[in-house]
Amino acid sequence: MSSYLIRNVSVVGxxxxxxxxxxxVVAETGAGLTAPEATVVDGTGLVALPGLVDLHTHxxxxxxxxxxxxxxxxxxxxxxxxxxxxxxxxxxxxxxxAGVVEQVWRLGREAGLVDVQPIGAVxxxxxxxxxxxxxxxxxSAARVRIFSDDGFCVADPKLMRRALEYVKAxxxxxxxxxxxxxxxxxxxxxEGEVSTRLGLTGWPAVAEEAIxxxxxxxxxxxxSRLHVCHVSTAGSVEVLRQAKARGVRVTAEVTPHHxxxxxxxxxxxxxxxxxxxxxxxxTDIAALRAALAEGVIDVVATDHAPHAVEDKECExxxxxxxxxxxxxxxxxxxxxxxxxxxxxxxxMSRTPARIAGLDRHGIDPAPGVPANLTxxxxxxxxxIEPAELASRSRNxxxxxxxxxxxxxxxxxxxxxxxxxxxxxx
Ligand SMILES: NC(=O)N[C@@H](CC(=O)O)C(=O)O
Numbered sequence: 001m002s003s004y005l006i007r008n009v010s011v012v013g014x015x016x017x018x019x020x021x022x023x024x025v026v027a028e029t030g031a032g033l034t035a036p037e038a039t040v041v042d043g044t045g046l047v048a049l050p051g052l053v054d055l056h057t058h059x060x061x062x063x064x065x066x067x068x069x070x071x072x073x074x075x076x077x078x079x080x081x082x083x084x085x086x087x088x089x090x091x092x093x094x095x096x097x098a099g100v101v102e103q104v105w106r107l108g109r110e111a112g113l114v115d116v117q118p119i120g121a122v123x124x125x126x127x128x129x130x131x132x133x134x135x136x137x138x139x140s141a142a143r144v145r146i147f148s149d150d151g152f153c154v155a156d157p158k159l160m161r162r163a164l165e166y167v168k169a170x171x172x173x174x175x176x177x178x179x180x181x182x183x184x185x186x187x188x189x190x191e192g193e194v195s196t197r198l199g200l201t202g203w204p205a206v207a208e209e210a211i212x213x214x215x216x217x218x219x220x221x222x223x224s225r226l227h228v229c230h231v232s233t234a235g236s237v238e239v240l241r242q243a244k245a246r247g248v249r250v251t252a253e254v255t256p257h258h259x260x261x262x263x264x265x266x267x268x269x270x271x272x273x274x275x276x277x278x279x280x281x282x283t284d285i286a287a288l289r290a291a292l293a294e295g296v297i298d299v300v301a302t303d304h305a306p307h308a309v310e311d312k313e314c315e316x317x318x319x320x321x322x323x324x325x326x327x328x329x330x331x332x333x334x335x336x337x338x339x340x341x342x343x344x345x346x347x348m349s350r351t352p353a354r355i356a357g358l359d360r361h362g363i364d365p366a367p368g369v370p371a372n373l374t375x376x377x378x379x380x381x382x383x384i385e386p387a388e389l390a391s392r393s394r395n396x397x398x399x400x401x402x403x404x405x406x407x408x409x410x411x412x413x414x415x416x417x418x419x420x421x422x423x424x425x
Contacts, residue, residue: 001414003027005035009043009375011365012050013341019048021371024414028367041419045379046408049345051083051372052330053352053361055175055253056150056229056301058322059085059116061107062100063092068306068392070104073326074113075390076304078417080326081374081407082114084353084361085304089121090151096121096132098140105142113417113425117356120144122163122174126152131162138170145357148175150229151276153211155181160215164224173225173251173355176215178236179277183207188317190263190278198266200316203278205233212236216243216250227355228252230303232277234287241296251355253301254288256325256332261397271312271319272397275305278321289336292347299352302329306393324396327389330376331403339378371414380406390423 003022010016011029018033019026054077060068068076070087077085087104089095095104101118108116120137124130126149137144147167154160154176163174184203189195191202212228216239219226231237231252243250257275262282265273273279291297305322312319333344345364353362360370381402386394410418417424 003035003038004041004416005033005038006041006043006048006375009046009048011048012345013047013339019365021411021414024371026365026367026369026371029365041409043375046375046377047341048365049081049341049374049376050349050362050364051374051410051412052081052348053356053358054082054085054302054304054326055299055352055356057085057087057304057326058090058306059087059104060091060306062103064308066392067308070107070116071111072390072392073304073306074108074111074116075423076326078113078410079390079407079423080328081330081376081410082326083372083374083410083412084115084117084358086117086119086146086356088150089119089148090126094121094125095119096124098133098136101137101142101144102140114412115358115361117358118142118144119146119148119175122147122149122154123159128152128155128159131159131166134163134166134172138172145170145172146175146227147172148177148229150175150177153177153179153181157214157218161218161222164219164222164226168222168224171225173227175227175229176211177229178208178211178215180207180210183210189266189274190280192263192281194263194266200266205235205280208233208277209235209239212239216248219250220246220248224249226250230255230258230277230301231288231297232258232280232284234284237287237291237296244296251298253299254292254297255303256300256329257323257397259285259288259336260332269316271314271316272323272395274316274319274321275323276321293343298347299355300329300333300347301352302326306391307395308393312395322395324389324391324393327391328384328396328398328403330407331405334378334405335403371411373411374407375409377406377408378404382406
């Protein structure tokens with residue numbers, strides 16, 4: 001195995017030091033280290049973070065390899081500073097059996113760019129009618145611990161209760177896409193002033209809040225773990241705040257786009273801004289930012305949702321919802337929160353690793369810990385060029401925006417997946 005000596009780097013914002021990486025772990029830290037056999041990386045001006053962990057990634061394989069593959073999505077993740085991603089189950093076929101989750105897990109190992117942890121479907125075919133083989137997926141080589149029908153809500157309260165009860169046996173978690181389907185029939189965007197003006201059918205905030213309220217009560221009743229995907233409204237934050245105050249075992253995520261972009265973008269009718277849940281208002285953004293800083297929302301998760309050109313570059317009503325996220329998430333976090341490195345490490349690495357049970361990730365670089373880390377240059381501002389992204393898809397809402405921060409290097413188990421800002425393989 002190779003060794004790397006990263007000189008003069010700030011670990012999570014602390015005073016600069018050297019980091020020696022050898023045999024897959026951080027071997028030593030301290031000023032003025034020497035290691036003649038090691039490749040030297042100049043870390044001056046750079047910040048080392050524990051490798052980022054994404055709880056919500058759509059990799060599209062199997063089924064829509066034209067939009068993304070496990071390999072292309074893994075490369076996009078590494079370039080975004082990630083060392084682990086949790087792959088959503090809404091593939092084709094759906095990841096609702098041990099066979100499919102093992103396939104995704106194996107493809108992730110073969111790509112070798114990030115650890116790919118499959119998420120299993122809660123219900124067969126995401127149809128919301130009967131539970132999938134949760135136990136078989138948990139016992140498989142993929143060791144699934146998070147289950148989600150993301151893209152669809154587990155709307156039936158009895159099924160949701162059964163799922164929460166079932167996963168309790170192995171400390172699993174149900175990640176809910178909170179959307180009461182009867183309240184969002186035909187919905188195209190956030191229900192509010194803009195949707196009224198544009199004459200587009202609205203997706204009301206209450207459709208999300210009602211499901212979160214129900215699910216925290218169910219999770220409390222059965223004493224099980226609930227995770228809420230892509231929280232998007234100020235009202236959801238209040239429901240979560242109350243549930244957490246009562247000690248309910250609930251965690252929640254917010255996406256980078258819900259921290260930055262408003263429903264006003266729909267005025268362009270550019271479907272790149274169509275996403276589920278929809279972009280909301282400036283008031284919601286302020287509440288989400290405050291909740292993330294406070295810890296009422298636990299993590300930033302990308303909801304990286306690649307779509308082929310024909311599924312995005314069409315009339316708004318026909319376009320698929322979803323936007324790319326992996327290669328821009330850290331830049332958005334820096335844009336929103338500035339260089340609050342401890343907050344960024346907590347919300348984008350340590351806590352998501354803990355929720356997913358990825359015990360070799362989310363650990364700050366220190367002697368003896370697995371060398372899963374990323375080096376960020378916060379001083380660089382870069383223009384986002386869709387054609388330069390590693391994702392197979394181009395649906396980034398940040399095209400031609402100038403954003404802060406650049407990932408210089410990412411290490412997975414001591415080997416670089418990204419060096420000098422470029423993918424190693
Ligand atoms: N978040 C999105 O807008 N899209 C997701 C699924 C979904 O939640 O609709 C996708 O898989 O594309």
